[in-house]
Amino acid sequence: MTALVGRGMSRRNLFAHAARLAAGVTVFAAAPACAFNPLPALPTRDMPPAEARIAWLRLRPDGRVQLLLPRQEMGQGISVGLRQIVAEELAEYLNGELERVEVVLPDTAAIAPVKSTVGSDSMKDFAAPVARAAALLREHLARGGSATELHDTGQPVTLRSLRAGGRHVGQGHPTERIADIVTGAPSLYAGDIRLPGMLFGLVLPADAELPALSPGLRPVELSDGRRGLLSDHAGPLHAASFDRSAAQRAMPDLDIDAALQRGRLEHRLRSDTVEAGAGWTLDRRYDIPFAAHAQIEPRAAVAQWHSRDAAVQLEVWTGTQDAFFVRETLARQFGLSADRVLVHACRIGGGFGARTIVRQELEAALLAQAAGRPVKVQWSRAAEFADGFHRPPSSHRIRARVSPDGRITDWWHGFCSGHVIFTSAAMPRWMQAVTSFIKDPGVARGALPPYAAGRMRVEFSDIRLPVDTGPWRGLGAGPNGYAIESAIDELAQLAGQDPLRFRLANLDPQHGRLKACLEAVRDLSGWNTTAPSGTGRGIACGIYKETSYAAVVAEVQVAGDGAPRVTHLWCAQDSGLVINPDQVRAQIEGNLLWGLGMVLTECLPIEGGRVAAYTFADYPIPTMDAMPAIDIALIEPPGTLPSGAGETAMVAVAAIANAIAATTGGRVLTLPYQPHSAA
Amino acid sequence: MQITVNGRPAEIPDERGGDPLLWVLRETLGLTGTKFGCGQGLCGACMVHLDGAAVRSCQISAGEAAGHSITTIEGLAGETLHPVQQAWIAESVPQCGYCQAGQIMSAAALLREIPRPDDAAIDAAMAGNLCRCGTYQRIRKAIHRAAGQPS
Numbered sequence: 050m051t052a053l054v055g056r057g058m059s060r061r062n063l064f065a066h067a068a069r070l071a072a073g074v075t076v077f078a079a080a081p082a083c084a085f086n087p088l089p090a091l092p093t094r095d096m097p098p099a100e101a102r103i104a105w106l107r108l109r110p111d112g113r114v115q116l117l118l119p120r121q122e123m124g125q126g127i128s129v130g131l132r133q134i135v136a137e138e139l140a141e142y143l144n145g146e147l148e149r150v151e152v153v154l155p156d157t158a159a160i161a162p163v164k165s166t167v168g169s170d171s172m173k174d175f176a177a178p179v180a181r182a183a184a185l186l187r188e189h190l191a192r193g194g195s196a197t198e199l200h201d202t203g204q205p206v207t208l209r210s211l212r213a214g215g216r217h218v219g220q221g222h223p224t225e226r227i228a229d230i231v232t233g234a235p236s237l238y239a240g241d242i243r244l245p246g247m248l249f250g251l252v253l254p255a256d257a258e259l260p261a262l263s264p265g266l267r268p269v270e271l272s273d274g275r276r277g278l279l280s281d282h283a284g285p286l287h288a289a290s291f292d293r294s295a296a297q298r299a300m301p302d303l304d305i306d307a308a309l310q311r312g313r314l315e316h317r318l319r320s321d322t323v324e325a326g327a328g329w330t331l332d333r334r335y336d337i338p339f340a341a342h343a344q345i346e347p348r349a350a351v352a353q354w355h356s357r358d359a360a361v362q363l364e365v366w367t368g369t370q371d372a373f374f375v376r377e378t379l380a381r382q383f384g385l386s387a388d389r390v391l392v393h394a395c396r397i398g399g400g401f402g403a404r405t406i407v408r409q410e411l412e413a414a415l416l417a418q419a420a421g422r423p424v425k426v427q428w429s430r431a432a433e434f435a436d437g438f439h440r441p442p443s444s445h446r447i448r449a450r451v452s453p454d455g456r457i458t459d460w461w462h463g464f465c466s467g468h469v470i471f472t473s474a475a476m477p478r479w480m481q482a483v484t485s486f487i488k489d490p491g492v493a494r495g496a497l498p499p500y501a502a503g504r505m506r507v508e509f510s511d512i513r514l515p516v517d518t519g520p521w522r523g524l525g526a527g528p529n530g531y532a533i534e535s536a537i538d539e540l541a542q543l544a545g546q547d548p549l550r551f552r553l554a555n556l557d558p559q560h561g562r563l564k565a566c567l568e569a570v571r572d573l574s575g576w577n578t579t580a581p582s583g584t585g586r587g588i589a590c591g592i593y594k595e596t597s598y599a600a601v602v603a604e605v606q607v608a609g610d611g612a613p614r615v616t617h618l619w620c621a622q623d624s625g626l627v628i629n630p631d632q633v634r635a636q637i638e639g640n641l642l643w644g645l646g647m648v649l650t651e652c653l654p655i656e657g658g659r660v661a662a663y664t665f666a667d668y669p670i671p672t673m674d675a676m677p678a679i680d681i682a683l684i685e686p687p688g689t690l691p692s693g694a695g696e697t698a699m700v701a702v703a704a705i706a707n708a709i710a711a712t713t714g715g716r717v718l719t720l721p722y723q724p725h726s727a728a
Numbered sequence: 729m730q731i732t733v734n735g736r737p738a739e740i741p742d743e744r745g746g747d748p749l750l751w752v753l754r755e756t757l758g759l760t761g762t763k764f765g766c767g768q769g770l771c772g773a774c775m776v777h778l779d780g781a782a783v784r785s786c787q788i789s790a791g792e793a794a795g796h797s798i799t800t801i802e803g804l805a806g807e808t809l810h811p812v813q814q815a816w817i818a819e820s821v822p823q824c825g826y827c828q829a830g831q832i833m834s835a836a837a838l839l840r841e842i843p844r845p846d847d848a849a850i851d852a853a854m855a856g857n858l859c860r861c862g863t864y865q866r867i868r869k870a871i872h873r874a875a876g877q878p879s
Contacts, residue, residue, distance in 0.1 A: 123824055124822070124823030124824025124825060124861050125823070126823070221820065222820075223817065223820035223822070224820070224822055224823060224825065226825070227816075227817055227820070227822055227825075228817065230822045230825035230828050230829075231801075231809070231813040231816045231817060231822070231828060231829075231832060232761070232801065232802065232804075232805060232809070232813065233759070233760070233761015233762070233800065233801030233802045233829050234761070235758075235760050235761075236760070237825070238763075238826060240760075240763075240764065241754075241760035243755070243758060243760070249755070282744065282747065282751070282755065282756070283747075283751040283754065283755045284744065284746070284747025284748055284751040284752070285747070287748070287751065287767055288747075342860075343860055344824075344826075344860050345763075345765045345771060345773055345824075345826045345827045345858060345859070345860050346763070346765070346824070346826040347764065347765070347766075396824070396825070397824060398763075398824050398825070398826025398827075399824045399826060399860050399861060400824075401860070427764065429767065430765070430766040430767060430768060430771075631820050635820075635823050635861075635862070635863070635866075638862045638863070638865065638866075639823065639861050639862035640862075641862065642862035642864070643862070664766060664768045664770055665766055665768070665770040665771055665858065666768075666770060670858060670860060671864075672855045672856075672858065672864075673850070673851055673854040673855050673857070673859075673864045673867065673868070674851035674852075674854075674855045676864040676865055676868070678865075679865055
C-alpha cells in the first residue's frame with residue numbers, strides 16, 4: 050500500500066511507480082486545483098493483510114454477523130453477493146438465515162484501506178478473502194472460541210461458499226436495501242444527508258463570472274484560491290446561473306489516417322510485420338465520439354469540520370468508488386493526518402467509472418471550512434457534463450486479409466484515442482508528461498482480438514484533449530470491441546461465410562470458453578433459423594480482462610425512414626462461478642442497454658473544444674420504449690471462481706451495428722448510427 | 729403557505745414559494761425520498777403526485793403546490809406497501825436504486841389511470857423516467873405484476 054507524500058520523491062521512484070501503471074493498475078491523482086500538492090495520492094492498493102481481512106466480520110452479541118463491506122455499492126450488487134458468501138460459510142450459526150448477516154457500508158476508520166471499486170474486480174478479488182474470513186470465524190466458533198480471539202495465521206480452512214448449488218450461493222436475492230429504495234427511506238445517498246446548521250454551497254468554475262447575487266446567496270473565498278457561493282436553502286443555489294468562459298480551445302482532430310501520415314503510432318500491443326502486399330480483404334475506418342456516464346445521481350457530498358482537538362477534524366459523506374482516495378486527497382489538501390479525516394461511503398446512484406476522482410468532496414470541505422458550518426454540495430446536471438470527465442473519442446483503422454479458405458492471415462489495427470487511465474481529469478500536467486511513454490492500459494483494453502491470425506499488429510497513440518477524459522464503463526473495450534467485431538463481421542461477409550461460423554473457425558483455440566458462449570447464444574437466439582421478415586441479425590463476442598466472456602446476438606428492424614429499432618437481444622455470458630444469478634443478469638441487462646445507447650443515441654456534443662451538453666436533451670440515453678426483449682444464458686464452468694460480470698456484455702454494441710448492416714446492407718462506420726450515412 | 733404532504737399539512741415559509749417543490753420537499757421538509765437527477769424536467773427522478781397526478785417536482789414551485797395534496801414516495805404505502813412497491817421487490821427491479829422512487833411514482837399514477845395497461849401504454853407513461861443501470865424490462869414486468877396480469 051502506497052500513499053505517496055510528495056516531498057523527497059525522486060524521479061527514479063516516480064518512474065518505478067509509472068512502470069507499475071503499465072501492469073494495468075488504476076492510477077489517479079488528486080484534483081489539480083490546489084497549488085500545494087506536489088505529488089498526487091495513488092489509489093492503487095494491495096489487499097490488506099490477513100488480520101485486517103478478518104476484521105471485516107463482526108460477531109454481534111445477539112449472534113448476528115456484521116459484514117463491513119470492503120467494496121463500494123453502486124448497484125452492481127456486491128453487497129448482497131458477499132453477504133450470501135458469509136451466510137453460506139456461517140450457515141449453522143445463523144439458523145441458515147441470510148437476514149442474520151447485516152451488511153454495513155463502512156467509513157474509512159472501520160476497515161483498513163482497500164483498492165477502488167473499479168474494473169468489475171470486486172467479486173473476483175474479494176469473494177475468496179471474504180469467504181476465508183467467514184470460514185475462519187465458523188471454525189473458530191466451532192472450537193468454542195470467542196470472536197475477539199480470532200486470528201488468521203494462514204491455517205488451512207474449508208471453504209463451502211465458492212461452489213455452485215449452495216443454500217445462499219447461487220440464489221438470486223435482490224439488491225441490499227431494496228425495501229429502503231422502494232419506500233424512499235432516508236440517508237441512502239450522499240445528497241440525502243442532512244446535518245443541523247447545514248448550508249448549501251457550490252464552487253464557481255475558475256472561468257465563471259460571478260452571477261448576480263439574489264438574496265440568500267453569499268460569495269465566499271476558499272482556502273485554495275477558488276470562489277464559492279453559500280446559501281441557507283437549496284432552491285436559490287440551484288437557480289444561480291453563471292456564464293463560463295466561451296474562449297475556444299483547440300481540439301485535436303482524432304483522425305487515425307492523419308495520425309498515421311504523421312508517423313508511426315506510439316504504442317504497440319502486437320508487433321508482427323503486416324504488409325499491404327497484394328491488397329487487403331478489408332480496409333475500414335471506424336470513428337467513435339465522446340460519451341458521458343450520464344448516471345442519474347449527479348455527484349454530491351456533505352462535509353463538516355470539528356474542533357481542532359477533536360479526534361476527527363473533517364467528516365465527509367460521499368458516493369465514491371474509493372473512500373480511501375477521498376480521505377488521502379482531503380488529508381493532503383488540508384495538511385491533516387489521514388486518521389483525522391473520516392469519510393462515510395454512501396450508496397452510489399450510478400458509478401460506471403465516473404466516481405473515481407475527488408471533486409465534490411473537496412468542494413464541500415473547502416466551503417465548510419470557509420463557512421464554519423456543515424455544507425452540502427450537489428452538482429447540477431450541467432456541471433456533470435461540463436466539469437466531469439468523459440469516455441474519450443477514438444479513431445480506428447483495421448486492415449485484414451483472409452485466405453481463400455476463410456482464415457485470417459493478416460490483421461492490423463491502428464487507433465488513436467484520448468486518455469483513459471492517464472487522464473487529465475486526475476493528473477497534473479507534469480505527471481501526464483512522465484507517463485506519456487507508457488501505454489495507457491485503459492485505452493488498450495480489449496484491443497487484442499480473440500482470433501488467431503497468421504500475423505497481427507495492434508498499435509495506438511493516445512492524445513491529450515482539452516476536454517477531460519477517463520474511465521467509462523468497459524474503458525477501451527467498448528470502442529475497441531466495436532471496431533474489431535465490426536471488422537470481423539465484414540470479413541466474414543467478404544469471405545462469403547456465416548458470421549458465427551467465421552468467428553468459430555478463426556477463434557484462437559485457447560478461447561474454449563468464448564467458443565462456448567458463441568455456441569450458447571447461437572442456440573438461445575435460433576441463429577440458424579430465418580429472422581422474421583423485415584429484420585436482420587448481427588452477432589458479436591469478446592473477452593473482458595482475459596477472464597470474462599460474452600457473445601451477443603441482436604435483432605434489428607429498420608423502419609421506412611431508416612430509423613432502426615432493436616427488437617431482441619440475446620446474450621450468453623461466462624463470468625465463472627455465479628454467486629447471485631439475478632445480479633449477474635442485471636449487469637448483463639445494463640451492458641446491453643449501454644451497447645444500445647452507444648449505437649443509437651449517444652454522442653457528447655463538443656463545440657470550440659468544450660462540452661456543449663447541458664441537459665439530457667443534449668445527450669439522450671435509451672428510454673423504456675427503446676428496450677428490446679432480452680434473453681440471457683449464464684454459463685458457469687464447473688470449478689471456476691467468479692470473474693467480472695459488470696462490463697463484458699458491452700460487445701452488444703457491435704452485435705447491434707452488425708444487425709443494422711445485415712438489415713440495411715450498409716456497415717456502421719461511425720457512432721452513433723445515422724440512417725443513410727452508413728457505407 | 730400550506731401544502732398537504734402525504735396526508736399531513738406542511739407549513740412552508742412564504743420565502744420558499746418560488747423554489748422548486750423538489751428542494752422544499754427534500755431540504756425544508758426533510759423528505760429525501762424524492763430525488764434530484766437533473767432539475768430540468770427530463771429524467772423523472774423527482775416524480776411526485778399532485779392531487780393524484782404524476783408531476784415532476786423540479787418543474788413546479790412550492791407556491792404552485794400550495795393548497796394541493798402532494799404524495800411522495802414516503803407516503804405511497806398505507807398499512808402495507810403499495811402493490812407497485814411490492815412488485816418492485818418481487819421482480820428485483822433496482823440496481824443502484826436512485827431513479828426508482830420516480831419510476832414507482834410514475835407507475836403508480838399509470839395504474840390509477842389505466843389499471844391493466846398494455847406495453848404501449850407502459851412505454852408512453854414511463855418513457856420520461858430515465859434509468860442508466862438498465863432496469864427497464866424489470867420495471868415493465870413489475871408494472872404488469874402490480875396490475876395483476878401476466879407480463
